[in-house]
Amino acid sequence: MVNATKGLFISCDIPMAQFIINLNASMPASQKFIIHVLDSTHFFVQPDVAGMIRSAISEFRDQNSYEKPS
Amino acid sequence: MPQVKIIAKNFMDMVASLPAIKLDMLYRNQFICEAILRSLPPLAKKYVLQMLYIDVPITSKSLQEWVIADGSSKHKVAIDRLIQLRVLEVIDRKKETAYKLNSTFQTNLRKHLINGGILPREPMPSNVTARLPTLEELDAYAHGQWECFLLQLISSGQAERSTSFSSSMMRIFQRGLLRQREKEVPRLTESGFQFLLMDTNAQLWYVIREYISNSEEQGVDQADLIAFLLELSFHTTGEAYSLNTLTDDQRAMIKDLADLGLVKLQQGRKESWFIPTKLATNLSVSLTDSSLRKQGFVVVETNFRLYAYSSSKLHCEILRLFSRVEYQLPNLIVGAITKESLYNAFENGITAEQIITFLQQNAHPRVAEKTPAVPENVTDQIRLWETDLNRVEMTPAHCYDEFPSRDVFEAASDFARVHCGLLWEDPKKMRMVVKAEIHMLMREHLRGNK
Amino acid sequence: MASAPSKLYADDVSLVVVLLDTNPFFWSSSSLSFLQFLSHVLSFLNSILTLNQLNQVVVIATGYNSCDYIFDSSLDLKRSLENGRMPVMCSSLLQKLEEFSFKDEQLSKEEPEGRIKCSLLSGSLSMALCYIQRVFRSGALHPHPRILCLQGSPDGPEQYVAIMNAIFSAQRSVVPIDSCYMGAQNSAFLQQASYITGGVHHKPQNLDGLFQYLMTIFAADLHSRSFLHLPKPVGVDFRASCFCHKNTIDMGYICSVCLSIFCKHHKKCSTCGSVFGQAQSEAASASDKKRKTPET
């Protein structure tokens, strides 16, 4: 019988995908959120982790941007 | 100037949405026919002129022959527009449809073409209206009125004198534009920001459309208001027209129009009169998107600095939306486009495209000649920062796998594609991801032909 | 990527330069009277101006002895009423037309004996093209120009070179020349003008319905024309006619120096006087004295 799982479909560019994969690896076993790694730019993850991923990404972006010491 | 077209088009949609008898009453005025004719797409204009002196209905087949093959899409658009505005009446014979021009529209347009536009009222003799304001004064007056109305609209504290619109009226205008949470200061909604970035004519049409749809509730006949407005746009700027030629509905409207800056009211000893400003006469022009362009004021440099040669507070407010205004001189606003300023613009729902079109359309004439008006590296960087914000797209979905056989998988994926819910599929592992919305349909489909 | 300048002028803003044939000899003999013709044309001009606020109309009169500007819609902008019924546009046009035809008649009293009574189409065409160049010079924001010749009198052979020059100049500056010929026979000049510049040529069968012809064929703006069925240039006769007998020929002899066309072999070219078959140098000295230069 076809098995259907509810979740969140993520599509992004390859560097961001790698970022999400190692974010997932750094989480403790119980909170691993990636259900399937569909291909190098698409994931299927738990439905409730959208906010957490977005905040991790924006934090990652802030680390990378240089703030001119005003 | 796409947004003018959209707004003006909705104005035309509003006219089209009027009931038939109201529309016929509207077409009794020659100027309305001319304004409607001008708002039609070019092909529709030609059809109207061609059928002007044909009294017998024309079958749609012979109408089709006027156009060559690859013009048929434009032909269809033109015909639909004409029917929508009831300029063309559809006569359904037994076997096929035929079209005929709306008779009142036809007679009035004929009269208009034969002896030209005759205004219903004469400009007042100059001895009564002593000294009329010059055109420049009129422009300055119109601009000032409009700006202070706008400032009050977005209820920023900077408007010096408040317009005479009642606060309820203002709330009606602000309906789509402001989000008023209880104790918070009212903040602009997404469409509020887009409204601010629009061209003056587009904003004017938006406000008039709200004004007219609101006047419907107070029992004022919409058709009269529209007729009076379009007729106003055919008057000559700077001429004085006496008030007692107006009906009292129109007189009430004139006061509101004076607040918007469309007309200037003046009180003589015995008589009072109104003078249409450029804003009024541009109304019918901006119906078609070839409206005249006003003076640009923004200069953007390759080092992301922004110099706006304008003293208006409104411009300052708009620039503050997406740039950090560093200092304001009497006739110059200096700002810098930074990542932070752009990020909070993007959060407010403004897109990079809107910012760029605003900068291009208001480019200072000195900068406007050389293409690109806004340096390429600035526009590229703005677009880059926008894509940087949403590098990841997340859509709620369902994943299906362990399909019993290949053809069940194929059938399911075709079904999903037909309902355009298919996000991703992998034929080898027979696994696919479908949007959440069509999950129910998918389930019946799968249960159906298991 | 450079941002394409947003299209400021919609495609259907057009400038129509109308060349009115006021040749009294033609109008006295034509079935449609000049007055009726004018009423058709005035309504046509009015509808062009109604189509779009930014449309512009210029009228030039092609007289028998002279040509002159009659009306320019960009000059008198007032739409106010004048002397009761007639709007200002028509009255100023009619008044200027009256002055022009009066002046035109004074220029030459004598009847044109045998010569064909043609009007100075080449003059009005050249003036129209100069005006259009001025519009092109006025900046990137200008309406799309086209010329409409409302011609009745026959072609004047002595205007052949001037008209051809004007046609090629119009072709180079991409200005289509529409032509509506109301005379008895056909006008080869107008057919070639419309064919080369991509305009529309039409010879209305019955002149009473002139307004409907103008509306159907000549009112469409240049952009919409690419989608409409318009009269095809059928049978445009491009064959040349020889200088000596004036009949059109299939094959002919061309003088290699001045390209004048002859139907049979001549010893000497009548236009430039070069003798055929000899090298130029011997011929030059012999025939220099008696050759008459074209400019008398």
Next chain:
Amino acid sequence: MNNGGGKRINGGTEEDDDEDDVNGDLDAWERTYTDERSWESLQEDESGLLRPIDNKALYHSQYRRRLRSLSSIATAARIQKGLIRYLYVVIDLSRAASEMDFRPSRIAVIAKHVEAFIREFFDQNPLSQVGLVTIKDGVAYCLTDLGGSPESHIKALMNKLECSGDSSLQNALDLIDGYLNQIPSYGHREVLILYSALSTCDPGDIMETIQKCKKSKIRCSVIGLAAEMFICKHLCQETGGIYTVALDESHFKELILEHAPPPPAIAEFAIANLIKMGFPQRAAEGSMSICSCHKEAKVGAGYTCPRCKARVCELPTECCICGLTLVSSPHLARSYHHLFPIAPFDEVPPSHLNDPNNKLQRNCFGCQQSLLNPGNKPGLFVVCPNCKRRFCLDCDIYIHESLHNCPGCESFRHSKPVISNEE
């Protein structure tokens, strides 16, 4: 944000790598200034203030000089303009052609202006033919052979033109001499050499080749892009051509476009005779036939040769079966304005305008533009010697360069010169 960078040029000549270090010392912002040479367009007026040069008057005076020189040659020489010309354009693709003094590189400038020249040439001489020859690595190649339609030559120009090796005048002249000997006697043989090298390495004796060209009546003109060379001046003097050296890009454009109108036919060069030509009729709309030039079946629009009824696609061409030159009357008419040129207009001192007696004409007769500058000061204008009508400067340029009719003279019946009336 270095958006100056090496300029990308369209038209195929990519900026190869060694260019960058050649002007590596120039920073990006420096290069943008050297490109536009903005300091050249400024001028110091008497009080020492910097004024942009009023280029309208400059452009007009430049035009008037060109017009006067053209009309003086025309009136002096007889009206016999050699109208059927066979011209070879020689493009020097030696190492020197990739020099950077013409922005972005000489070869890019040459390609752009040769394309404009070809269009202007065919516009002024529809019956003539052009061929392209290039000199590279000391050898001359025939890029395109003699042909009547501009498209084929421009396509050849568009693909990549590398520059390498040195150039040889003699090889080019020998190659062209071989080609030009086969053309009919009534044609004018011409060569236009765009020379950017400062040397020529020739296998044999170039003086001999020059005499050979002189004997077979080939008129050679040279436009130098570098400096004046004796051998080029000698070649042009011997064969009756013109030798000019271009100072900058706009001067080069002016020089090359001067070669487009037909040169005054030096009497002894071409034998005048009658050429048999056909005036084909347009094939009927629906007719189906095999066209002789593309060897394919074509429907409708096309022409049938009057002599052998072969079908041809477009005019002017030569019928490939019976060799008859096929042309239509507008093609001939296009060249008439060389035969009956209109007189150049005379300049009138501006003060002349508003004295009371000839106050009649305030607007330019052609375009109705007021001749008074703003503030009612009389501006510059010109008068036509025949019809005494006044024209503004822009109309003057348009009338002489494109219209070739004087609206004033055309608008008056009796004052029109009686041209032999052909129809």
